[in-house]
Every structure is written in structure tokens, then in C-alpha cells.
Amino acid sequence: MKKILTAVFQKLISPLLTAIFIFGFFYLFIELEHVQLSNNPLKSSPTNTPIATLIAPTTPTLTYDNALSTYANIASSSIDASERALNIMVTVFLAIMGLAAVASGLAVYLYKTSSDATKKAQTAEDAAQNAKNSVDRANLQLNNLSEQYLELNKSYIFLLQQSNELREKTLTFDAALQAGDRGEISRERLIEAQQWQSFNKWVNRNNKLGRKELIELASNEPGLLPPIRIAIEMELAKIREKGNNLSQEEKEFMKQLIDLRDIKPNERI
Amino acid sequence: MKNHILWIEDDSYVIKGLLSPLEDEGYSFDIATSAMDAYQKVLQNQDYTMYMVDLILPLSDGDEKVSPIVEAWDSEPHVGIGVAKWLACDMGIKSPILLLSVVENPISRYGLKKYGLRFCLSKGGLLPSILKKEVLHILNSK
Numbered sequence: 001m002k003k004i005l006t007a008v009f010q011k012l013i014s015p016l017l018t019a020i021f022i023f024g025f026f027y028l029f030i031e032l033e034h035v036q037l038s039n040n041p042l043k044s045s046p047t048n049t050p051i052a053t054l055i056a057p058t059t060p061t062l063t064y065d066n067a068l069s070t071y072a073n074i075a076s077s078s079i080d081a082s083e084r085a086l087n088i089m090v091t092v093f094l095a096i097m098g099l100a101a102v103a104s105g106l107a108v109y110l111y112k113t114s115s116d117a118t119k120k121a122q123t124a125e126d127a128a129q130n131a132k133n134s135v136d137r138a139n140l141q142l143n144n145l146s147e148q149y150l151e152l153n154k155s156y157i158f159l160l161q162q163s164n165e166l167r168e169k170t171l172t173f174d175a176a177l178q179a180g181d182r183g184e185i186s187r188e189r190l191i192e193a194q195q196w197q198s199f200n201k202w203v204n205r206n207n208k209l210g211r212k213e214l215i216e217l218a219s220n221e222p223g224l225l226p227p228i229r230i231a232i233e234m235e236l237a238k239i240r241e242k243g244n245n246l247s248q249e250e251k252e253f254m255k256q257l258i259d260l261r262d263i264k265p266n267e268r269i
Numbered sequence: 270m271k272n273h274i275l276w277i278e279d280d281s282y283v284i285k286g287l288l289s290p291l292e293d294e295g296y297s298f299d300i301a302t303s304a305m306d307a308y309q310k311v312l313q314n315q316d317y318t319m320y321m322v323d324l325i326l327p328l329s330d331g332d333e334k335v336s337p338i339v340e341a342w343d344s345e346p347h348v349g350i351g352v353a354k355w356l357a358c359d360m361g362i363k364s365p366i367l368l369l370s371v372v373e374n375p376i377s378r379y380g381l382k383k384y385g386l387r388f389c390l391s392k393g394g395l396l397p398s399i400l401k402k403e404v405l406h407i408l409n410s411k
């Protein structure tokens with residue numbers, strides 16, 4: 001609404017007032033000139049000869065009364081013209097004052113509107129600054145997340161490599177048994193081979209008994225060994241890669257992996 | 270049949286090395302890979318010197334159901350317990366029954382003494398030489 005009024009003032013009222021002022025002055029000038037011309041029956045003369053002298057008949061019959069009457073007429077006309085000019089001046093003055101009052105009112109109104117607009121602009125600027133700060137913060141968080149994602153990717157690749165290396169290094173359980181008996185490997189290494197055996201039975205050969213064995217092995221000292229934990233994390237990562245569209249079977253498998261990972265030695269489930 | 274052992278173990282093909290020292294001592298083995306397989310072997314021959322029973326076993330290699338073992342298994346947590354109970358109670362086997370499994374202390378854990386089951390050995394980190402020692406100790410103390 002205020003914008004409309006401001007626009008109306010700028011586009012319409014302001015030029016209108018200017019025009020009224022100009023026309024008012026022109027009108028005043030013309031009226032005054034007209035008064036002077038209409039009340040002077042004779043054209044003005046370049047000489048300084050008194051008008052009375054010019055108007056007065058040059059006949060020898062001019063009497064004192066005639067002259068007096070002529071001067072009285074002239075004086076009366078002059079007074080009328082002056083009064084009329086004064087009335088016009090008063091009218092124009094009042095009109096100008098009225099317009100000035102309207103203009104002042106509008107000026108005050110516009111000042112107030114402008115002040116409100118300034119405050120609103122300040123508020124909007126603050127809001128914009130806040131929004132910018134939020135965007136900056138969000139960008140920072142996004143950058144952090146991106147970095148974390150890249151780190152995770154690196155970890156994933158590292159785990160993948162490690163897992164492949166581990167597969168290459170994995171002893172068959174039978175070979176581990178013989179090596180253990182010859183004192184070539186520790187008991188822990190033997191158990192690791194046993195856990196691998198059960199893990200492969202469950203995950204790669206899809207034999208549920210492998211999971212049961214792993215649960216028992218994880219429940220006993222020394223618990224699940226690091227290579228098996230890595231293998232479990234790898235399986236979890238593979239499932240998580242699929243996102244949210246997991247089948248019921250995959251969800252169940254994920255839960256079983258997590259349950260197994262979380263078993264502590266000497267903790268029966 | 271002397272020095273002949275029935276080993277009920279589904280992963281026997283990957284841990285056969287466990288038996289090497291006993292084989293070197295002159296023991297021979299029949300291997301059953303499921304409860305059904307064990308059932309059939311025991312019905313054919315009950316003269317084994319010892320029965321070594323894994324607890325985490327499949328009921329069968331196919332879809333066959335072994336009613337006596339299923340009944341013995343009942344609400345026990347592992348099929349192998351059903352097999353051991355069936356051997357000890359239903360078949361009245363007098364030879365030692367050794368529970369050889371990754372399950373630790375199953376006899377006390379599941380209260381199996383009441384079925385006449387007395388021997389168990391954890392497979393976790395078990396070396397072939399230790400198995401030989403334990404088996405010989407059980408057989409000699411009969």
C-alpha cells in the first residue's frame with residue numbers, strides 16, 4: 001500500500017503540484033497584467049506625462065469639476081483593480097499554502113514510510129545475513145561430510161585390500177592343525193583358522209551351522225579374532241552399500257552379523 | 270571291531286588332520302556327516318570302540334527325517350545332543366561317547382550327565398596330539 005502511495009506521489013502528485021505552482025504563478029502574472037491593462041483605458045506612453053493630463057480633453061472648455069470627476073473615476077478604477085488583484089493574490093496564496101500543506105503532509109507521510117521501509121530493509125538484510133550464515137554453516141557441514149565420506153571410502157578400500165590379503169594368507173584348518181601340532185603357529189592362529197572355517201561355512205557356503213559355530217567360538221576366549229571381525233565389517237559394508245532397499249533376508253543377515261560382532265568372550269547368548 | 274571309532278562330524282573333510290595321530294596309533298574311523306547318517310551307521314554296526322559326536326550337526330544331508338533322533342533332540346539346543354542322547358539312552362551304547370565340539374562344557378551347561386554322558390572336549394584350538402592323548406586316556410580308563 002505504501003509503495004503504491006509513494007509511486008503515486010512520485011509519478012502523479014509531485015508533477016501535478018509542480019504544474020499547479022507554475023500555472024498559479026502564470027495565472028497570477030496574467031491576472032495582474034490583465035488588471036493593469038483592463039483598467040487603463042489608454043495605452044501607456046513612453047513619456048512621463050501624467051495620465052490625467054493625457055485623458056483630459058485639451059479643449060479649453062475643461063472645467064475643474066470635469067477634471068475632478070475624471071481623476072475620481074481613474075482613482076476608483078485603480079482601487080477596484082488593486083482590490084481585485086489583492087483578492088486574486090490572497091486566493092492564489094491560500095491555494096499555494098493549501099497545496100504546500102498537502103505536500104508537507106505527504107512529505108511527512110513519505111518520510112515515515114521511508115523510515116519504516118528502512119527498518120524493514122534492515123530486518124531483511126539481517127535475515128539475509130542469517131540465511132547466508134546458515135548456508136555457510138551448511139556448506140561447511142557438507143564439506144565435512146564429504147571429507148568423512150572420502151575417508152570412509154579410503155577405509156573401505158583399505159579393508160577390501162586387507163580382506164583380500166587375509167584370504168590369501170588364510171590357513172586351511174587342516175593345515176593349521178598340523179602346523180599347531182608341530183609348534184609352528186600359536187593357539188590363537190589355530191583358532192583364527194577355525195573361525196575362518198566357520199565363517200566361510202556360514203557366509204560363503206550358506207550353511208547356518210557355521211553361524212552357530214561362530215557364536216560358540218566368539219563366546220569363548222579369545223573371542224572373535226581381528227581378521228574375522230574385519231570380514232564381518234566387510235559383509236556389513238557390502239549390505240550398507242545397497243542403501244535402504246534391503247530385502248528381509250538381507251536385514252536378517254545384517255542383524256546376525258551385528259549380533260555376532262557384538263558378542264563378548266564368556267558371554268552366552 | 271577293535272580300535273574302530275565312529276566320528277559324527279559334518280566338517281570332517283576339512284579337519285581330517287585332527288585324526289592323524291590316532292590313525293598313526295592304529296585307530297580307524299567311520300565318518301557320519303549328519304544325524305541321519307549316524308543313525309544309519311549305528312543301526313548297521315554298534316561295535317565301535319568310541320563315538321565322537323559333534324554337537325552342531327545337520328539333522329540330515331537331505332530331506333529325510335530321523336524320528337528317533339528328532340524325538341531325542343526334542344528341545345535341546347543342538348542336534349548333536351539328540352544324537353548322543355539317542356546313542357546313550359535309546360541304543361544303550363556302552364562304549365564311551367565323547368562330545369567333541371566348539372561348544373564348551375556341554376555336559377554341565379546342558380545337564381547331560383543324567384543321560385550317562387561323561388566326556389567332552391572343546392574343539393576350540395584343539396591340537397591333534399591333544400585329541401589323541403584325551404582319546405587314549407578315556408579308552409584306557411574304561
